[in-house]
Amino acid sequence: MSALLEVSGLSRRFGGLLAVNDVSFSVGQGAIVGLLGPNGSGKTTVLNMISGHLLPSGGDISLHGKRISGLGASRISKHGVARTFQLVRALPSLTVVENVTVALAFGRQKLWGVAARERAMGFLDQVGLAHRADHLAEDLTYIDQKRMELARALAADPELLLLDEWLAGLNPTELQSGIGLIRSLGSSGITILMVEHVMEAIRALCSQCVIMNAGVKIADAPTADALSDPAVITAYLGEQHA
Amino acid sequence: MTSRLLCQITGFLTIIIALTALPFFVGPYTITLMIGMLGYVALAIAWAMFSGPTRYVSLATVAFFGIGAYACAVFNESLPYPLLLLVAGLIGLAVALVVGLATLRLAGVYFVIFTFGLAELVRQLVTWFEVNITGTLGRYIFLPVTPEGIYWQLLALSAFAFAISWLIGRSRLGLALKVIGEDEVVAAHCGIAIARIKLALFALSAVIMTLVGAIQAPRWTYVEPSIAFNPTISFLTLIMALLGGANRLMGPIMGAVPLFLLFEWLSANFPNHYSIILGLVFITIVFVLPNGVLDFVEKGLTHRITAAAKPAEVQK
Numbered sequence: 001m002s003a004l005l006e007v008s009g010l011s012r013r014f015g016g017l018l019a020v021n022d023v024s025f026s027v028g029q030g031a032i033v034g035l036l037g038p039n040g041s042g043k044t045t046v047l048n049m050i051s052g053h054l055l056p057s058g059g060d061i062s063l064h065g066k067r068i069s070g071l072g073a074s075r076i077s078k079h080g081v082a083r084t085f086q087l088v089r090a091l092p093s094l095t096v097v098e099n100v101t102v103a104l105a106f107g108r109q110k111l112w113g114v115a116a117r118e119r120a121m122g123f124l125d126q127v128g129l130a131h132r133a134d135h136l137a138e139d140l141t142y143i144d145q146k147r148m149e150l151a152r153a154l155a156a157d158p159e160l161l162l163l164d165e166w167l168a169g170l171n172p173t174e175l176q177s178g179i180g181l182i183r184s185l186g187s188s189g190i191t192i193l194m195v196e197h198v199m200e201a202i203r204a205l206c207s208q209c210v211i212m213n214a215g216v217k218i219a220d221a222p223t224a225d226a227l228s229d230p231a232v233i234t235a236y237l238g239e240q241h242a
Numbered sequence: 243m244t245s246r247l248l249c250q251i252t253g254f255l256t257i258i259i260a261l262t263a264l265p266f267f268v269g270p271y272t273i274t275l276m277i278g279m280l281g282y283v284a285l286a287i288a289w290a291m292f293s294g295p296t297r298y299v300s301l302a303t304v305a306f307f308g309i310g311a312y313a314c315a316v317f318n319e320s321l322p323y324p325l326l327l328l329v330a331g332l333i334g335l336a337v338a339l340v341v342g343l344a345t346l347r348l349a350g351v352y353f354v355i356f357t358f359g360l361a362e363l364v365r366q367l368v369t370w371f372e373v374n375i376t377g378t379l380g381r382y383i384f385l386p387v388t389p390e391g392i393y394w395q396l397l398a399l400s401a402f403a404f405a406i407s408w409l410i411g412r413s414r415l416g417l418a419l420k421v422i423g424e425d426e427v428v429a430a431h432c433g434i435a436i437a438r439i440k441l442a443l444f445a446l447s448a449v450i451m452t453l454v455g456a457i458q459a460p461r462w463t464y465v466e467p468s469i470a471f472n473p474t475i476s477f478l479t480l481i482m483a484l485l486g487g488a489n490r491l492m493g494p495i496m497g498a499v500p501l502f503l504l505f506e507w508l509s510a511n512f513p514n515h516y517s518i519i520l521g522l523v524f525i526t527i528v529f530v531l532p533n534g535v536l537d538f539v540e541k542g543l544t545h546r547i548t549a550a551a552k553p554a555e556v557q558k
Contacts, residue, residue: 051431073430083431091424102421105414106433112414156432 004029004191005050005160010059010069012045019045021215022059027160027208032182032192034202034223037212038235043195044086046212047162050193051083052076063160078108082158086165086195088145092138096148099137100124103155123151127181143169154185161185163194167201179204203227211235258401265390273389279502280396281458285475286482286494287403288450291410292443294488295419298349301476302341302357305364306334306448308471310455312368315381315465323385327456334452337364338445346440358473365471372467380466387460395457403450404495410443411491419443477524478505485527487534496535 003026012020020042027033035043048054050061052073061069068076082103091099100120104111111119124130127147132140137148146166153161167178179201186192186205196202202209202223209226211219213235219226226232233241265273285303293300313330321329345356372379410416418439421429429436459465478501486497504523509516531538 053427053431073427074433074435077431077433085427089425089428091421091428093424094420098417102417102428102434103432105417108433152432 002029003027004031004064005193006060006062006065007046007050008060010046010049010061011057012042012049012054013057019215020049020056020212023212023215023217024059025210025217025220027191027193030186030189030191031207032186032194032205034206034209035193035195035212036197036202036209036226036232037218040214041212041235042215043212044164047083047164047193047195050076050160051081051162074106077156080108080157080159081162082153082156082160083162084146084149084153084164084166088142088149090137090140090145090148092136094137095134096129096137096140097121097124097133099148100151100155103152107156109157120151120155123155124148126154127151128177143174150181154190158190161190161192163192163196165195165197167196167198175201199227254401254404258397261397262394265393270389273393275506277389277393277396277458277461278506279499280393280400281454282479282482282502283495283498284396284400284403284454285451285479286486286498287400287407288447288454289479290483290488290494291403291407291450292440292447294483294490294493295416295423296440296443297423298346298440298444299354299480300357300444301354301473301480302360302448303451303476303479304471304473305357305361305476306338306451307455307475308361308364308368308467309334309337310452310457311459311462311465311470312381312455312467313452314385314456314459315383315470318383318385318460323387327453330456331449331453334449335445338448339441342441342444342448346437346444358476361471361473361476365467368471369467380464382464383460383462385460389461392457392461396454399450399453399457404491406446407491415439415443481524481527485531485535487536490534490536493534493536 005027007026008024010020010023011018023042023046035046037043045054049056049069052068052071052075056069059069060067063079063081066079068079068081071079091102094102097117097120100123101111101116104116104119109119121130121133124133127150129144129147129151132144137145140148146169150163150166163182166182167175170178175198182192182194182201182205192205194206206223209219209221209223210217211226211229211232213231218231218235219229221229264276285307289300289303292298310330313333314326317326317329341360345353345360348356369379372381410419418429418434421432421434422436422440426436455470459470462469482497482501483494484497485501486495487493501523505516505520508519512519
C-alpha cells in the first residue's frame with residue numbers, strides 16, 4: 001500500500017509551548033487511520049497543519065510525494081484535502097445547499113448553477129439532509145450542522161478527508177449510522193484521517209492508529225496493538241493500569 | 243425565471259433612459275440636486291460592493307473620492323478630459339492596491355480605524371505637499387464641462403456600478419464574498435483565494451469612488467484638501483448603504499436617495515442644527531433598522547403572510 005499522506009518531523013510551537021513535537025507518520029492510500037490521544041495532546045493542531053489552517057514551525061507534510069506544508073488552506077484544498085472542524089463551522093446565513101455548493105464552486109470541479117445544485121443535493125442525500133436543503137444553516141441542530149459540514153467536505157472531492165471528532169455527541173443509533181457512513185466513504189476510495197474519542201468507532205473503522213500524548217507520538221500501529229500498548233494505557237489511565 | 247430577468251433588465255433600461263432625458267425637462271436646481279444624489283448613489287453602491295458581503299466596514303471612501311477630485315484639480319490644465327479621468331482612475335487603483343495589500347489582513351475594528359486613518363493621512367500628505375512643495379493650498383478647476391455633462395457621466399457611472407454589482411451577485415464571485423464575510427477559515431478550506439478576491443473587490447470599489455470624485459470636482463471650481471477630503475462623505479456613504487441594506491442589490495440606492503434628499507432639506511431649513519440632526523439620524527438608523535430598510539420591510543411582509551396563513555392551516 002503506497003502512502004498518500006506523509007508527515008515527517010512535524011512541529012508546531014505556540015510561544016513557549018511545543019504543541020506538536022517532531023511527529024512523523026504516514027497514511028496509506030484508501031486507509032482509515034485514527035489519530036488519538038488525551039485532550040491537549042496536539043491532535044487537532046496536527047490536522048490544522050495538514051489542512052493548511054496553521055503553518056508548521058518545522059517538518060514536512062506531503063501528499064502523493066508533493067510537499068504541501070507551507071501552502072495556504074485554499075491551495076491545499078486544491079490538492080484534494082478536505083476537512084470538518086471540531087467545533088462546527090457552518091456558514092449560518094447561507095442555506096444548507098449553498099453551504100455545500102461553496103465547496104463545489106471553488107473546489108477542484110468548479111461546478112456552478114443547476115449542475116452544482118444537483119451535485120450538492122446528492123451529497124446532502126448521502127448524509128441524510130436532503131429534506132433540509134433550503135433551510136438556513138443556522139436553523140439546523142448541532143448534529144445536522146455536522147452532517148452538513150461533512151457533505152461540504154465531500155463536495156470538495158477529497159482524496160484525503162480529515163474528520164475532527166465528527167462522531168462526538170451522537171446518540172447510539174446515530175453513531176451506528178455515522179460509522180456506516182464513514183465506512184462507505186472509505187470503501188469508495190477516500191482516505192480518511194480521523195481524530196476521535198469514541199472507541200467503538202475507532203475499533204470498527206480504523207485499521208491503523210497514531211496515538212499522541214503531550215505533542216509527541218507514542219504509538220503508531222494496527223489498531224488493536226496500538227490500543228494495548230503500555231505507553232498508551234499509561235497516557236490515558238496512569239501508571240498503575242499499564 | 244427568464245421572463246422575470248427580462249422584466250428586470252427592461253425596467254433598469256427604462257429608468258436609465260428616463261433619467262438620461264431628465265435634463266431636457268427640468269431646471270438647473272434639479273440638475274444640481276441630481277448630481278449630488280447620483281454621486282452618493284455611486285459611492286454607496288461602490289461601498290456596498292466590497293463592504294456589504296465581506297463586512298469590512300471601510301471609512302476610506304473619502305480618501306479615494308478626494309484622490310479623484312485632486313487628480314482632476316492637478317491635471318485639469320495639462321490633460322484632455324477623457325485622459326484625465328483615466329489617470330485619476332489609475333491613481334485610485336494604485337493607491338487601493340497598495341493599501342489593500344497592506345491592510346486586508348486586518349479584521350474588524352482595526353480595519354475600520356485604519357481606513358479612517360488612511361483618509362486623514364492622504365489629506366495631510368496632500369496638504370503638506372501643497373504647502374511645502376508647490377507653495378499653494380488650494381487649486382482652481384476650469385473645465386468646459388456643463389452640469390448636464392457631469393450629470394450624464396455620474397448617471398453612466400452609477401448604472402455601471404449597479405450592473406457590476408448585479409453581475410457579481412449572480413456569479414461565483416458573489417458567493418465567494420459572502421463566504422468570506424461569514425467565515426474566512428471555511429472560505430480558505432473550500433478553495434477560495436481570499437486575499438486575491440478581497441483585493442480585487444476593494445480595488446474595483448475604490449476606482450469607482452475615485453471616478454465619482456474626479457467627475458464631480460469641476461462643480462466646485464476651487465478645491466482644497468479640507469473640501470475634497472471631508473470625512474463626512476465617508477460617514478454619509480456608510481450610513482446610506484446601511485439604511486438601504488448593504489447586502490442587497492437595491493439597498494444602497496434605497497438608502498442614498500431618501501437620505502440625500504433628507505440632508506438637502508435639513509441643510510436648507512436647519513443650517514445651524516444640521517450636524518446635530520445628522521447625528522440623531524445615524525443613531526436612529528443603527529438602532530431601529532440595523533439590517534436596513536429592505537430587510538425590515540421584507541421581514542414585516544413575511545410576518546404578515548405567515549400570520550395570515552396560520553388560521554388557514556388550522557382549518558385544514
